[in-house]
Amino acid sequence: MAKKRTTTLEVGADGVALITIINPPVNSLAFDVLYSLRDSYQEALRRNDVKAIVVTGADGKFSGGFDISGLSGIQEGKNVEQEKPGYLSVDVLTDTIEVGRKPSVAAIDGLALGGGLELAMVCHARISTPTAQLGLPELQLGLIPGFGGTQRLPRLVGISKALEMMLTSKPVIGTEAHALGLVDALVSPQELVSTARQWALDIFERRRPWVATLYRTDKLDPLVEARKIFKLARAQAAKLAQNLKHPLACIDVVEEGIVSGGRAGLLKEFHEFRGLVQSDTCKSLIHIFLAQRGTTKVQGVTDLGLEPRRVRKVAVLGGGLMGTGIATALILSNYSVIMKGVNQKSLESWIGRVKANLQSRVKKGAMSQEKFDKTVSLLKGVLDYESFKDVDMVVEAVPENMSLKQDIFCDLEKYCPPHCILATNTSSLDLDLIGRKTKSQYRIIGAHFFSPAHVMPLVEIVHTNNTSPQVIVDLLDVGKKIRKTPIVVRNSTGFAVNRMFFPYPQAGLLLVDRGMGVYQIDKALTKFGMPMGPFRLADLAGLGVSIATALQFVEKFPERAYNSRLIHLLHEDKRAGESTRKGFYLYDDRGKARPDPELRNYIEKSRSSSGVAVDPKLEKLSEKEIVEMILFPVVNEACRVFAEGIVVKAADLDIASVMGMGFPPYRGGIMFWADSVGSKYIYSRLEEWSKAYGEFFKPCAFLTERAANGALLSSPVEQAKPRL
Ligand SMILES: C[C@H](O)CC(=O)SCCNC(=O)CCNC(=O)[C@H](O)C(C)(C)COP(=O)(O)OP(=O)(O)OC[C@H]1O[C@@H](n2cnc3c(N)ncnc32)[C@H](O)[C@@H]1OP(=O)(O)O
Numbered sequence: 255m256a257k258k259r260t261t262t263l264e265v266g267a268d269g270v271a272l273i274t275i276i277n278p279p280v281n282s283l284a285f286d287v288l289y290s291l292r293d294s295y296q297e298a299l300r301r302n303d304v305k306a307i308v309v310t311g312a313d314g315k316f317s318g319g320f321d322i323s324g325l326s327g328i329q330e331g332k333n334v335e336q337e338k339p340g341y342l343s344v345d346v347l348t349d350t351i352e353v354g355r356k357p358s359v360a361a362i363d364g365l366a367l368g369g370g371l372e373l374a375m376v377c378h379a380r381i382s383t384p385t386a387q388l389g390l391p392e393l394q395l396g397l398i399p400g401f402g403g404t405q406r407l408p409r410l411v412g413i414s415k416a417l418e419m420m421l422t423s424k425p426v427i428g429t430e431a432h433a434l435g436l437v438d439a440l441v442s443p444q445e446l447v448s449t450a451r452q453w454a455l456d457i458f459e460r461r462r463p464w465v466a467t468l469y470r471t472d473k474l475d476p477l478v479e480a481r482k483i484f485k486l487a488r489a490q491a492a493k494l495a496q497n498l499k500h501p502l503a504c505i506d507v508v509e510e511g512i513v514s515g516g517r518a519g520l521l522k523e524f525h526e527f528r529g530l531v532q533s534d535t536c537k538s539l540i541h542i543f544l545a546q547r548g549t550t551k552v553q554g555v556t557d558l559g560l561e562p563r564r565v566r567k568v569a570v571l572g573g574g575l576m577g578t579g580i581a582t583a584l585i586l587s588n589y590s591v592i593m594k595g596v597n598q599k600s601l602e603s604w605i606g607r608v609k610a611n612l613q614s615r616v617k618k619g620a621m622s623q624e625k626f627d628k629t630v631s632l633l634k635g636v637l638d639y640e641s642f643k644d645v646d647m648v649v650e651a652v653p654e655n656m657s658l659k660q661d662i663f664c665d666l667e668k669y670c671p672p673h674c675i676l677a678t679n680t681s682s683l684d685l686d687l688i689g690r691k692t693k694s695q696y697r698i699i700g701a702h703f704f705s706p707a708h709v710m711p712l713v714e715i716v717h718t719n720n721t722s723p724q725v726i727v728d729l730l731d732v733g734k735k736i737r738k739t740p741i742v743v744r745n746s747t748g749f750a751v752n753r754m755f756f757p758y759p760q761a762g763l764l765l766v767d768r769g770m771g772v773y774q775i776d777k778a779l780t781k782f783g784m785p786m787g788p789f790r791l792a793d794l795a796g797l798g799v800s801i802a803t804a805l806q807f808v809e810k811f812p813e814r815a816y817n818s819r820l821i822h823l824l825h826e827d828k829r830a831g832e833s834t835r836k837g838f839y840l841y842d843d844r845g846k847a848r849p850d851p852e853l854r855n856y857i858e859k860s861r862s863s864s865g866v867a868v869d870p871k872l873e874k875l876s877e878k879e880i881v882e883m884i885l886f887p888v889v890n891e892a893c894r895v896f897a898e899g900i901v902v903k904a905a906d907l908d909i910a911s912v913m914g915m916g917f918p919p920y921r922g923g924i925m926f927w928a929d930s931v932g933s934k935y936i937y938s939r940l941e942e943w944s945k946a947y948g949e950f951f952k953p954c955a956f957l958t959e960r961a962a963n964g965a966l967l968s969s970p971v972e973q974a975k976p977r978l
Pocket residue numbers: 279280282283318319320321322323365367368369370372391392395397398399400401403547548
């Protein structure tokens with residue numbers, strides 16, 4: 255079969271053939287790369303001037319693994335492997351390379367992930383740089399390793415460590431890989447290929463052992479011990495990943511190889527892999543992987559050829575939870591930060607909070623004391639605008655008060671240089687109004703972080719019609735540098751995340767007034783995969799915050815917002831949530847929630863004051879129906895957000911729901927999940943409930959139209975308005 259050449263083969267005077275994988279950006283193993291690799295190997299094995307082989311990746315990256323876009327192709331029935339089952343794993347990797355007549359050594363720099371590490375493990379030795387990342391992250395894509403990783407990793411690092419690496423999908427760096435026995439030597443990038451060449455010759459000349467990993471047993475525990483490890487791993491997987499089958503499949507496949515031998519394990523691995531690649535979980539997780547990388551591609555903004563300007567110094571205004579979290583995130587990524595306070599005392603307490611954020615990393619062993627000192631030295635407190643004359647960006651995070659913010663932006667315009675980006679962390683105020691008294695609308699932008707800002711992975715980048723594309727490009731770059739996933743959204747009430755999720759607590763409150771149980775609702779939603787149901791979440795945020803958040807939607811969308819008494823009754827009775835150890839739940843000293851029998855009294859009061867009729871049917875709903883009654887209104891609102899052009903594409907809402915609200919990624923995000931359920935079904939249920947329980951459930955025009963046409967909710971909006 256003629257395939258494109260995506261590997262090169264160079265034979266040196268020393269008799270070593272150097273095979274280099276070339277498939278930027280991460281040398282992923284698409285089918286054409288794998289076939290080219292096979293062809294290069296066959297040539298090296300055939301040639302008389304070749305004694306041994308070194309395989310490496312171009313541009314300092316060994317390989318990021320099997321081509322993920324190719325996996326989605328397989329799911330759509332394209333790019334299917336034509337050869338006999340297990341051809342690549344058994345015939346090419348095992349029988350051609352591992353059991354081949356010439357020894358192979360992998361020279362690893364940058365990354366060897368998934369299929370990349372599997373290829374390296376097929377080789378007879380691995381030489382790595384100390385910082386290279388090595389891992390089998392397939393499970394985070396809903397898969398298991400498919401090129402023998404389930405068999406070879408346990409044979410190199412032992413069963414427990416191999417299971418841990420696969421089940422957590424976490425890579426190890428070169429130094430740890432060396433300590434584990436996964437790599438044989440550590441060298442600098444400059445010495446990598448020459449060391450690997452010499453190692454390969456040493457194997458050829460029998461100065462070093464020539465061992466095929468698949469047939470090694472020295473790291474394997476005796477069968478009785480192994481069975482105990484599998485039992486424990488199964489129990490942990492069932493607890494941590496209650497809706498997922500592939501972690502259990504991974505353990506089964508590893509066990510098969512231990513019980514029946516590596517070759518039997520390879521075949522079982524192939525069959526499981528082939529089934530899992532077609533599973534909804536895998537489709538959802540691959541969608542999330544690609545969607546996450548797609549959020550920074552914004553038509554009309556990132557395709558204009560603009561280069562991000564360099565941001566060196568950032569000022570943060572406001573030292574609450576958000577301001578200190580944002581400052582922490584920035585210094586963690588080496589930005590020089592100034593925080594402006596009103597007096598010395600408050601400044602000290604803010605800087606103390608930032609230090610505490612970092613200190614918790616030191617305590618967990620995730621940061622050295624030296625790095626702590628270096629990071630803290632990037633932060634300075636100031637009391638006036640004097641040092642704002644050379645800042646490149648300001649992030650305002652003061653309380654949500656319009657006139658306060660307007661005054662601050664007037665000051666910023668006066669004291670900051672003209673190129674400076676003026677960002678606000680508002681979650682509820684109109685950006686046009688915030689900047690109304692300035693002439694700087696072109697550089698005013700929202701940087702809406704989620705709390706705690708140094709931990710939560712999402713940031714909404716909010717633009718108005720006046721924000722310049724350059725400023726958006728700059729902030730996208732800062733977002734990437736501080737390792738956040740940015741979503742570009744249009745200025746609007748609640749932006750994307752808060753807007754689409756406001757029906758989440760509201761549906762809960764409405765249904766409780768109509769007869770459903772608080773704990774019944776929370777249980778159904780957590781079993782579905784949400785980290786918390788609406789009531790536990792309200793307790794965590796604090797009922798005061800939940801009431802204030804709801805208010806903006808009640809005011810803005812009175813026709814479809816539900817103004818329940820229940821949350822007010824609890825709040826008035828000093829049950830403010832977890833902080834007061836009483837809300838919808840009771841909390842013990844360690845914050846563990848338990849149901850409160852007294853809640854019934856508040857619910858009864860709320861029901862009688864709301865005047866709505868209790869529907870006995872609602873008490874007996876299945877968990878699936880409860881989930882639908884809570885989440886279909888969220889889908890409905892997400893449809894409005896999409897139709898109004900607040901986000902660029904539906905996939906951005908998927909990422910916003912996963913990273914902003916904890917929607918289970920293995921369901922692909924809110925719009926992807928909705929499409930898997932079907933627009934017609936969602937429409938018909940909402941329509942039915944709107945007749946029984948009111949406007950709150952009324953399907954929006956967009957959903958109605960898509961359902962009528964049998965169209966996907968995530969297909970692009972035809973007449974999308976220009977972004978800027
Ligand atoms: C049979 C086998 O067992 C099955 C497999 O191997 S499945 C694949 C296993 N490999 C993985 O899961 C690795 C996935 N990739 C990653 O974790 C990260 O991309 C990474 C650590 C390699 C690099 O991260 P980072 O430097 O932050 O860059 P990131 O933006 O993620 O990726 C850079 C580009 O490479 C692409 N890419 C990364 N890994 C890829 C892969 N395995 N296949 C195809 N493209 C890949 C990304 O889509 C992105 O493309 P874009 O620039 O067009 O958006």
